[in-house]
Amino acid sequence: MKTSEVQTKTVVDRNISVSLGKKIRPTRILLHIVLIIGAFLMVAPFLWTISSSLKDMSQIFLVPPKWLPDPVTFQNYPNSLTAMPFGKAYFNSFYITGLVVFLNILTCSMAAYAFAKIRFRGSNVLFILFLATMMIPKQVTMVPLYIIMDKLGWIDTHLALIVPAGLFNAFGVFLLRQFIKGIPNELEEAAVIDGANPLRIYWSVILPLIRPALAAFGIFSFMGIWNGFLEPLIYLSTPEKFTVPLLLNTFKGLYFTDWSLMMAGTTISIIPVLVVYVIAQKQIIEGIALTGSKS
Numbered sequence: 001m002k003t004s005e006v007q008t009k010t011v012v013d014r015n016i017s018v019s020l021g022k023k024i025r026p027t028r029i030l031l032h033i034v035l036i037i038g039a040f041l042m043v044a045p046f047l048w049t050i051s052s053s054l055k056d057m058s059q060i061f062l063v064p065p066k067w068l069p070d071p072v073t074f075q076n077y078p079n080s081l082t083a084m085p086f087g088k089a090y091f092n093s094f095y096i097t098g099l100v101v102f103l104n105i106l107t108c109s110m111a112a113y114a115f116a117k118i119r120f121r122g123s124n125v126l127f128i129l130f131l132a133t134m135m136i137p138k139q140v141t142m143v144p145l146y147i148i149m150d151k152l153g154w155i156d157t158h159l160a161l162i163v164p165a166g167l168f169n170a171f172g173v174f175l176l177r178q179f180i181k182g183i184p185n186e187l188e189e190a191a192v193i194d195g196a197n198p199l200r201i202y203w204s205v206i207l208p209l210i211r212p213a214l215a216a217f218g219i220f221s222f223m224g225i226w227n228g229f230l231e232p233l234i235y236l237s238t239p240e241k242f243t244v245p246l247l248l249n250t251f252k253g254l255y256f257t258d259w260s261l262m263m264a265g266t267t268i269s270i271i272p273v274l275v276v277y278v279i280a281q282k283q284i285i286e287g288i289a290l291t292g293s294k295s
Contacts, residue, residue: 046270053077053263060259076264080251083261086268088240089247094272096161096243097225103166104221105214112176113202117188127177134170138230146234160235161243165225172217179213180206219280223273244269 047067052060053076055069080086115127145164146155154160183206191201207214232246239250248269251262 049263049270050267052259053267055260057258057260060263073260076260077268080261080264080268083258084247084250084265085239085242086244086247086265089242089244092158092241093226093243093245096158097222099162100166100225101218101221103162104169104172105218107167108169108172108217109176109207109210109214110202111173112180113206115173116177116180117183117185117206118198130170131174134174142234149235155235156237156241157235158241161228161231165228165231169221172221175217176210176213179210183209215280219276222276226273 051067051069054072054074055076056073059066059069111130115123115130149155149160149164152159154163187205187209188201191205196204227245228243229245229249232243233249236242236246239247242250248262248265251258251265
């Protein structure tokens with residue numbers, strides 16, 4: 001056998017033995033056990049919600065609890081849809097979330113481009129002040145914002161949910177700015193030589209290059225607005241204007257709560273977020289990975 005073949009076989013055997021050694025190391029086994037337990041703890045509430053949605057009230061609070069419903073009660077789903085105006089609530093949530101996501105992507109990408117590529121006096125200080133708003137709890141701004149909405153006549157309207165959330169998102173500006181900073185300045189300079197103004201550069205050069213980050217941010221924004229409960233609870237009082245999370249809260253009565261219908265309605269409300277996340281999972285991972293590598 002030739003010397004090169006012997007060396008190749010030796011290297012392959014060594015790699016196989018190293019791989020086998022890694023697989024059977026106790027620390028790796030312990031790590032996988034911990035990860036499996038952690039994954040189960042994360043998914044257990046979701047599985048319990050689905051299980052409870054298929055039970056009647058007598059099975060939900062059994063001790064010890066039963067994971068598998070017996071018998072399975074599919075009637076909870078149509079009952080939950082007819083007990084409350086879910087169709088209207090779904091429409092409200094979809095169009096509010098859609099508008100907020102569109103405004104977030106537009107305004108945050110514009111602000112991120114300005115902070116990343118346009119130099120002006122005090123830009124760094126302004127950006128730091130902008131980020132400082134992320135440290136302020138919502139509870140601090142809740143009363144002043146409610147007073148402003150009241151002065152504008154937006155209480156019990158969807159404008160109170162769309163305008164503040166759509167026009168200001170410090171996290172989105174920070175996320176997109178980190179990505180835009182990694183775009184070579186030569187591309188912008190070439191566009192300037194061709195006669196493009198800043199708005200044209202933003203639209204034709206910057207936006208196409210930051211699509212992964214825009215997709216990731218749009219999905220985060222979608223999930224946050226869709227699941228939002230506090231703001232609709234504060235501003236909305238007419239049932240026809242309720243969003244899905246707020247409508248689910250109406251299943252809770254003063255003396256009695258129909259947990260079976262609430263779990264069925266909750267399962268239905270999770271479907272849009274789950275579908276969006278599954279479809280756009282690749283964009284989320286790519287956007288976050290590229291944003292981190294470009295920072």
